[in-house]
Amino acid sequence: MNHNEIILIFGIFMLGFGIRSLVQYFKENRNYTITTAAIVRYEREFDHNHHNHGDYVSYTPIFEYTYNGKTYQEEHRVSSAGYGKGMSIVPASKYNLGDIVDVRVYDNGKKVYAVIDDENNIKMPLRMGLILTVAGVVFIAAAVYFGFIQ
DSSP: OOHHHHHHHHHHHHHHHHHHHHHHHHHHTTSOEEEEEEEEEEEEEEETTGGGSOOEEEEEEEEEEEETTEEEEEEOSOOEEEESTTOOSSOOOSOOTTOEEEEEEEEOSSOEEEEEOOHHHHHHHHHHHHHHHHHHHHHHHHHHHHHHHO
């Protein structure tokens, strides 16, 4: 396999993931219910020597909400993280334990899930989708262009 084929395959994967993120964004923004949730705890991940960069810790807020009489718990899409010694044991999150937040609840008939109704959180799949789609097209175009030059 030559370099152009590797670049082409990489571009196709990026394009695929980009399109998947865009589809997720547009599906999520069509049909949802707003309700409230409470931040009930944090999931903590610790790695002593994360990729040879030293200690790493990340905190992901867990929120709890009730939808159609049933209580659910979900992880927030965004974690706070830090590297190095002397990191705070308190999560560096904009959400504190006990905070009440609005969430968007999605129910497609098979699965119920929710995301915190925050502009950055909601637009994350859109931003990732656009970046990956453009990058995928650039990689595919480069592979095709340089493949024809040889």
